[in-house]
Amino acid sequence: MKIRTRLTLLFTFITATLMVFYGIAVYYSSSKAREVSFYAQLRTEAIAKANLFFQSTLSEKEMHRLYKNNTKTLNEVQVAIYDSEFNLIYHDDSKVDYIKENPEMLSNIFRNKDISFFINDLQAIGTVYSHNQKEYVVTAAGYDQYGYSSITHLLTISIIAFTCILILIYLAGIFLSKKALNPLSEMVSQIKRITAGKLQLRIKTTGEKDELNELAQNFNGMLERLENSFEAQKHFVSNISHELRTPLAAIITELEIASEKEQTNKDYRQTIKSTLDDARNMARLSNSLMDLAKASYDPNEISFSELRLDEVLLESYTKTIKENTEYKVSLNIETDVEEHQLIVQGNQYLLRVAFNNLIDNACKYSPEHSCSIIIKNSDKNLHISFINTGAVIPQEDLQRIFEPFYRSDISRKEKGYGIGLFLTEKIIHLHNATIAVISENNKTVFTVLFELNPDFSPDR
Template identity: 70%
Template sequence: MKIRTRLTLLFTLITAMLLGVYSISIYYSSKEAREKSFYSELQNEAIAKADLFFRSSLPEQEMHKLYKNNTRTLNEVQVAIYDVHKQLVYHDDAKVDYVKETSQMLSQIFQKKKINFFLNDLQVIGMVYQYEGQTYAVTAAAYDQYGYEYLTHLLTISIISFFIILVLIYLAGIFLSKKALSPLTEMVIQIKKITAGKLQLRLKTTKAKDELNELAQNFNGMLERLENSFDSQKHFVSNISHELRTPLSAIITELELASEKDKTKEEYQETIQFALDDARNMVKLSNSLMDLAKASYDPNEISFSEVRLDEVLLESYTKITKENSGYKVSLNIEDSVEEDQLIIQGNEYLLQVAFNNLIDNACKYSPEHTCLIDVSTDSKILTIHFTNTGNAINEEDLKHIFKPFYRSENSKSEKGHGIGLFLTEKIIHLHHAKITVVSEYNETTFKVNFMIS
């Protein structure tokens, strides 16, 4: 069932329930008001008949004639009067006695002073009447024809109105739901046009501040991310294929040349060494790609714990200098830096990968193969500087330095794949930190800022 139909039916059902409760309340209120009103009329009629019987000189036969004449045009109230001995004093029509008063009923009237009840369709009232020191019981009974006709008419009108209003509400619900959900229908049509090859398409948005427009904006944002992800993936696969093809081609070429003719032991060893270098280069590339994949996980899936940045820096310092004996790395932590300021919530492995890349990158492109690490702090920010001397990076290369697989002309003389700095930036951002680079006056500095509490 479509949302439009479901909303219309639900809206109609709720309206029907409310309208039903309202109509039933009106009907039963009118019914109760009619009963009270008619009991009041019976009481007035009983008192009037008793006054007429006791206080006027009108003979009883004339009163009977008056009663019978009235019954021809309307439902006249039938009145009966009894004394304290429960003897009949007066009756409008003893032959047609509606109430048929019993001794028990009369005793109840004298005891309670006033009673009222239904006798089939008749309403009956019994009351005590005082005249010249004597106490009498007066009963009055009649059928409220006009009252019942009014209730029947009210019920008929209510039922007819109920169904007419329901039909109108249902039609109005269809119209309003169609109009309200028309942007959603248009949105569905637009979504069906979006395929893997047409991710550039977007949903139409308006300036309205409603939920549907917000949904369209968020959906467009998702499409934007998907399109960027697809483009990055294509770019990534293309560059990976190129980077892997180069060492593989070199290994194949070297092994083919070695197998074509006999060589000396030294030449074979040289060929093997070249193949090993290319294989190690592929392993390094593979490890970089694995680290990049880990850094690309959802942040919620990466485990974070308390990490001491000085310890991670020392591990990176030790690892880089051990693997590259010609590298010179110095670590300087200012005295103003307190121990608790060096502790952050992070992933130790990923932070070490980022610091390794920054130290290795600084040493690699420094003529002296040196990297100076300075750690300083203010009240809210812990700053780590990775500085090396050498040719400054030009402005154009600085704009693209954190892009994947980007390598400047100056860097192509050194081995690399253009993944390190891109990976480093992702790791730094995962830790809600910021990395910037400044290169001038034959000095290049990468600055990493961590927020501290």
């Protein structure tokens, strides 16, 4: 069922329910008002008939004739009068006695002075009437034909009006829901035109501050992120294909040459050495890509634990020196850095990869193959600086240094794939930290800033 139909039916159902409750309330109050009004009319008729009986010159026979004449045209109220001894002294028509009074009822009327009750469809009252210092019971009963006709007419009109209004509300609901959801229908039509090859298309937005416009804006934002992601993926795949194709082509060429002609043992060893170098390059690239994939995970899927940054740095530069014996790395922690300030919530493996890349990058581009690591703190941050001396990085390259697969003219002289710094930045951001680079005066400094936790207690 479409939303438009559901909204129309729901709107109609709610309105119908409210109208039913309103109709019941009106009908009930009107019925009660008719009942009270007719009881008052019965009392008036009873007192008037008693006055006529006791104070007028009309005989009882004339009063009977008057009653019978009125019943031919009106629903005349039937009145009876009893004395204190429960003796009947007057009755409009004793042959057709509506109330059928008994001593118990008359005693109740004397006791309560005034009562009212129903006898099937008839309403009746009993009241005490005083005349010449004597008390009499006057009863009156009648059928409120006019009142019941009015109530029945009201009910008929209400049912007809309810049916007509319900139909009009349903039609109005269809019109209003169609008008209200028309922008959504247009949005669906526009979305259908957006495909993987047309991610540049956008949904039209308006200046209205409503939910549909907010939905369109957020959807356009999602499309923009998807488009950027697709472009980055295409760029990534293109670069990976290029980087893998080069060592694979070299390996294939060297093995084909070695298999097609006889070579000396020295030549075979050289071929094997070259093939191993290309294979190691592919392994390094594969490891970098695996690390990049891990750093791209949802943060909720990466396990974080409490660890010390100085210990991770020690592991990183120990591993780097072991793999590159010509590298020289020093670690200096300033005296004002307290032990608890070095503790963060992080992933040890990913941080070690990031620090490895920064140390390797510093040593690789330093003429002395050296890197100096300095840890210091400020009011709110812990600073970890990776410093090397040598040729500075041009300003135009600094702006793109963290882009994937970007390599400046200086970096092309060294082996690499342009993944390291991009991967490092992702890992640093994953740990809610920032990284910045300054390259001037024959010195390049990469600085990682971890925010100090003000709630951390050194005694815990």
